[in-house]
Amino acid sequence: MKGTTSAAARGLCSCHVCRLVSRKSRFSEPAHCPRCGATLHFRKPGSLQRCWALVIASYILYIPANTLVMMETGSLLTYRRDTIVSGVAHLWKTGSWLIAVIVFIASVAIPLLKLFSLTLLLFSVQRRSASRPRQRTRLYRMVELVGRWSMLDIYVVTLLAALVQLGSMATVKAGPAAVAFGSVVVLTMFATMEFDPRLIWDPLQKEEFHD
Amino acid sequence: MTEEPEKYRDDIPDAVSEPKRRFSIQLVWIIPIVAALVGLVIGAKAFINRGQTITITFKTGEGLEAGKTKLKYKDVTIGEVKSIAISDDRSHVVVTAEVSRDAKGLMVNDTRFWVVRARISGGNVSGLSTLLGGSYIGLEAGASKEPREDFTGLESPPAVLMDVPGRQFVLRAADVGSLDTGSPVFYRRMQVGQVTSTELDREGKGVTIKAFIRAPYDRFVKANAYFWHASGIDMTLNTSGVKINTESMVSVLLGGISFQAPDGKIEAPQAPPNTSFALFATRDDAVKNSALVEPFLLVFKESVRGLAVGAPVDLRGVTVGEVTGINVMPDPKRSDFTVQVQIQFYPEHLLGQSRDTLQVKSQQARTEELRGLLNDLVAHGFRAQIKSGSLLTGQLYVSLDFVPVARPARIDWNSAPPRFPTVPGSMEKLQKNLVELIQRIEKLPLEQIAGDAGKTIRSLDTTLKSADRLLNSVDKAVPEARSVLVEARQAIEDAKKTLAEARKTLGGASDVLSADAPAQVDLRDTLREVSRAAQSLRVLGDYLEQHPESLLRGKKEEK
Secondary structure, three states: OOOOOOOHHHOEEEOOOOOOEEEOOOOOOOEEOOOOOOEEOOOOOOHHHHHHHHHHHHHHHHHHHHHOOOEEEEEOOOEEEEOHHHHHHHHHHOOOHHHHHHHHHHHHHHHHHHHHHHHHHHHHHHOOOOOOHHHHHHHHHHHHHHHHHHHHHHHHHHHHHHHOEOOOOEEEEEOHHHHHHHHHHHHHHHHHHHOOOHHHHHHHHOOOOOO | OOHHHHHHHOOOOEOEEOOOOOOOOOHHHHHHHHHHHHHHHHHHHHHHOOOEEEEEEEOOOOOOOOOOOEEEEOOEEEEEEEEEEEOOOOOOEEEEEEEOHHHHHHOEOOOEEEEEOOEEEOOEEEOOHHHHHOOEEEEEOOOOOOEOOEEEOEOOOOOOOOOOOEEEEEEEEOOOOOOOOOOEEEEOOEEEEEEEEEEEOOOOOOEEEEEEEEOOHHHHOEOOOEEEEOOOEEEEEEOOEEEEEEOOHHHHHHOOEEEEOOOOOOOOOEOOOOOEEEEEOOHHHHHHHOOOOEEEEEEEOOOOOOOOOOOEEEEOOEEEEEEEEEEEEEEOOOOEEEEEEEEEEOHHHHHOOOOOOOOOOOHHHHHHHHHHHHHHHHHOOEEEEEEEOOOOOOOEEEEEEEOOOOOOOOOEOOOOOOEEOEOOOHHHHHHHHHHHHHHHHHHOOHHHHHHHHHHHHHHHHHHHHHHHHHHHHHHHHHHHHHHHHHHHHHHHHHHHHHHHHHHHHHHHHHHHHOOOOHHHHHHHHHHHHHHHHHHHHHHHHHHHHHOOOHHHHOOOOOO
């Protein structure tokens, strides 16, 4: 990008706490804000590392979230133990196609897409890729936006488990997958937070600011 | 570069430098490590707890659903059907099921599986819960230690579970009757067990029934016990009349088996499990056949009409056997027919209770003893004969007894079955006597007798006629005498009447003659009136004398 520069390129650094802009030597030792005393960073410290850690944790937890039992529903006649996928299949089979699609998108597709997107962003940042930074930033914004909405399954399970407690007539219990799934969602949200989108643009300056 | 940033450059304070810290590893990596650990633990747990996959073969997949049908042991879910496939030869279905780890120990060699469905059979209703919850696969844990993965499912639930204490016995019968798996087994009409299976023999000549007797009742199954069909109503018509024998109403409706050991002093040992017993059609059969059986052949020359197969062999009123077959055979030597009656003789009845040592004696020794006994008896005139049991029904039976004047005979042990000496039956004797009587009657000079009788009758006739005449003359004399007598009686009665009237007349006379008799009083009154009339007449005469004109003018009024 011609005619643009970043604050970091000018040796300017904004305090994370009081937002005071101060001059900081680019490769010098760590410094703190002259006004509030908070440690100054050009970029979020350890952003990539943290993001990676959370993404990997999410990947790991994504497996039990989909293989373990999400919800146990017991009624007078039947007793079901559903994983997310079997629940979707059941909904699809019983004719609730729309709900099946919604649950599938919210609970299977979106978390996975989020994880893939973050992985892509992390890879591209690490490889200092300069291609299509605008699209990648848009992708980041979408990931951030959509993050909180994939708790749909958890909401359903927690609401049902709290409401449907009719003894032997009908019970709904949350399975271990609910915890794993919730963790996946929370961890990806944290990962998104940890990711510093400015890193997408830094390769254009051919400079490295993250420390 | 614009002016403005330069302008503000001086306003921007310098950051305060710090001594450089050593680079430390980010704490955030704990999160994926923890996640990985948790994942590993879950995975390891799942791996350790992973179920065993077993296959069960059923004839039909009715009520089974992959992913839904459960495996239940004592009504506790221990697994789930994963898939249902048709076997390669398409003859049955192969159910693949996953069993939880806890239940792995149940999958042993003799574990049995069956599909629990709602069933109504043998007088009981089971599996009603499956109407709502769907069928499931029930199983019964085997006792074996050898693990197994392929099973063949039972088509129906086992009637008796293995862990129920008791013993199973094998019964052999000619036909299965109304028995079915689950049919009750009775001991003194109390249900003590169940039929566990019924199957046709390989040769198809009989059926093998397995019956399970629950503890503690299984100890009543003695080595000498006998079993019989308690199914339905056993009605027999024989020489002793109509006999109806039934068990409890349940068994009448559903069928069942009864068993009993012979009552006696001797306590037979308990039968070991899977002992084979014969299953008899009726209790009587069982009682009869439970004893030692000795077949005999009886040859008669008389008609055995009325003797049926099953007719009793009687020894002074005690049934000691029965007729098993009746054949008529031409006798080539004498151009006659002989009737061969086969009987089954139960010598235990004959030996009675004096057999304390019989149980320990071998079959051979017992047979020998019996033969010796029978030979002795026959030497003393022990014979078989056919007798009439009931004149009403005309049924015959075979009687064994001593015959006073029997020709010497002995049992022919060499023929098969041994031939027992017979004497003609009482009916035949009677017939023979009758025939002789008739023959004798035929021989009598009936015509001569008839002629003599005619003469006698004729002379008798004349005698009677003369007697008749005499009587007639007597008859004629008799009415006259009777009329005389009648007249005499009338005369006497008249005289009696006359006398009575005379007595009455005399009474009347005496009444009249008495002083206060009304006639006397009246007479007196009359006389008084008459004298008064005479007086008036006199007065009239006097007046007329004085007043004669008064006759014309009337009496003059006195002024």
